[in-house]
Amino acid sequence: MAPDQSAGGPWGPSEIPTTALLTDHYELTMLRAALKAGTALRPSIFELFPRRLPTGRRYGVVAGVGRALRALRAFRFDEESIRFLLETDVVDRPTADHLADYRFTGNIWGYPEGEVYFPYSPLLVVEGSFAECVLLETVLLSIYNHDSAIASAASRMIVTAEGRPCIEMGARRTQELSAVAAARAAYVAGFEATSNLEAGRRYGVPTTGTAAHSFTLLHNSEEEAFAAQLAALGEDTTLLVDTYDLETAVRTGVRLTEGRLGAIRLDSGDLGEVAKQMRALLDELGATRTKIIVTSDLDEYQIAALSGAPVDGYGVGTALVTGSGHPTCGFVYKLVARADTDEPGAPLRAVAKASTGKVSIGGRKYAMRRLDDRGIATHEVIGIGDPPESDHNDRPLLVPFVVDGEIVHGEDLTTARERHRAALAELPLQARKMSRGEPVIETQWIEPDGDVVTEASARTGLE
Template structure:
């Protein structure tokens, strides 16, 4: 898997520096203390959902797998670390041969999660697992935030397709990741060509106001676009007077005009007027696409409007007010010694202020009610109760350092649709509320 597939420039050979310095200083200290090779279990989870959200969406798993494969300390990276004096020569020698050889389990991409859900579990030596903390969190926190916003917008849109068009509102690499996460969360297409190239997401786009302003007359701009893109193109009709633009658009393209796009004004009112005008002009099959800084609430408010598709940018790529999921990566179990056969013991941070962690390697399952609808997220250690064995959520992603769960992007997209359908109906309500499923903890048994 190349770095281009990860959403990186092709001249970046490694993901090893997508980390914080303290990962390496911890490694160096553990190597000197003789504890670096202790078998360890780290888990990714969040203690709470963003305020008012009823579920989270796991996204970025495929990118995490790419990042783990590309986590290599090549000559350039080692030279940088040596020149900065970040770690010593013995540690650099260890890093030169670094290859993750452990196991990773996690919720499959597209699945929903709740507070305390062990979204990802990383097992191996302390040394090899601790280095992956930052890159795993940076991917999952960003992508899951975007996918959650996309999911809410998709629920608000119903059967109407959504177009991701936020590339100009975020970092150029984040834009590619955001388009991917939005697709997982239910968006149908993107305007970002890098996302289309790297992930196979359908791409769309026609023209902006600048194209209309370039020409002496609006009619000339429409004619030029139709001449090159055909009558099925989408014409932007709010540069000057909307009613006049719609009339001109139909005169130029005929009733076969594919769509008109509205990017400003009272979208509810304007959409109704444009629909009536299009029908009166015989363009009954011409679709109406609206843009203009939409979020899930604006989309929901347009449910009764004659709108056929929505284009969303800023609010999507910023997580609609929640640009991160506050996921953490915590050590939950470690061996008593470096002996590969040494038993695991649960460990957990003990602190106040809402940062409580629960020790022990976790399993997770979703309990259903008599109607087959999810009623609780059950997280536990030790044996899995018989009634939940077939409802476990974690799947094997990496085994012995080898990725075993690669899948096409349509798979998590379809999985997310199925996961939402399995939740109570209140999950898709946009009003503020608690998580739609409670998290129950079932601890006991032995860890190992």
């Protein structure tokens, strides 16, 4: 089956299971109570956004859009799901009858995949009845929080790699399906390939891999193992050279290929120092084109520390698939506007919560990236109720994903990768620093009366 990159999903049209129970119990009890109260069909707007970036981060990366739209397409309550909900008294019969006909018929706008984001960026704006929109909260948050955390970590690693390729290889360090999603998110942020074959099948992410230490240990000698690998995979393969003695292994690999060995992989020790020693040895042996790939619990800081070493590529696992210390983005999904009746076209009014430290900002949002005359971003500008006025080069950020219930947004991962490169290049140079810092650009809100409020001046009121 050809990979479905446009919608980001693993299933063919006739194989889509329901995603409706990938949700929290209280989404259904809220619906049950709202149906009984007669408020469930009120026109509403929900917003998915971050209140802040993970501590010390200067920007975030949007990922999971395609997977979320695929999940929306499969969000249906089949007979088995409804039977379970009735048997466990999550819903009553009137609610079950409502769910049997559930289809999202509203509109969704969002930041496209690969875009960067900042505090309070309205990453998704979901418009429909309360009954339609509230049920999507958990599945949207679970996809966005996971995939964007991975993409944000991956982007930092790509920045510190300074053009050297990075390979995702963290499948053994996370839950099996999370590993597939992580490989996809890392690819969006600029990783070249993954070790995960299911990510290749589902999403078309390039896959790569050669051999582990067990392959060397299987054979009677390292030379025998290398010869077997070369016979099967060719001289352009990568030999893992630190099972026994490094220098002996490198000399053996070069001799067997007459200097044409594709690459060696270093997986232990002081990688920077070892890479220098092995580069000198390879050059001495005439294998000047043989590359050096390093692995072993790398993160963005270790990659940065290796910037001066003769390293040609990095394999990253644990740190990547756990968000490099930030496995979630802290996104929330809040009701920001609703009507007082369920009449079609009823006027919406802004609503917001005022909980200490968890304040939301009421009103439908519009967003753009403000750029200076050099095309460098200066602010994240969010209009409340109306689109903010733009000058000649400001860039709108929200694009339509769903119109009247029909998914209208679809793109391949190459487009998302290109978008991320462009968005990252648009940021001030401070965005590339690995030291802890504040968001590299400030968020501004444009109120309905045209007043401008910055995040710094609004912080007391927001938090």
